[in-house]
Amino acid sequence: QVQLVDSGGGSVQAGGSLRLSCAASGLLFGLYTMGWFRRAPGKEREFVAAIRYSGSPTAYADSVKGRFTISRDNAKNTVYLQMNSLKPEDTAVYYCAAARTIDFRTQGNYDYWGQGTQVTVSS
Secondary structure, eight states, X not given: OOEEEEEOOEEEETTOOEEEEEEEESSOGGGOEEEEEXXXXXXXXXXXXXXXXXXXXXXXXXXXXXXXXXXEETTTTXXXXXXXXXXXXXXXXXXXXXXXXXXXXXXXXOOEEOOOEEEEEEO
């Protein structure tokens, strides 16, 4: 049984930082592209970042480029999202996901999803 467990969310002030983690089990982690998506209140879920199974390349949404960094540790079956210079508009539930695809911006290509972790940024 595949499980993705998201953690690391919380409440911070604007300009602060958080690091999200996603621990995977039940799959050959090193074969999967891993992505982060988010759903803000009243909005649809959107792509945030992704990383190929080898660690490269990575991709980011324009809204987070230069502030967020995605990384992975295949030995620990874990993917991370380091979020710096957080803004109130980053407030959302963040989800990690796993895919066997080269088109990692498309949600429909992801096979497995975490339960989500809440990030709240206050001004």
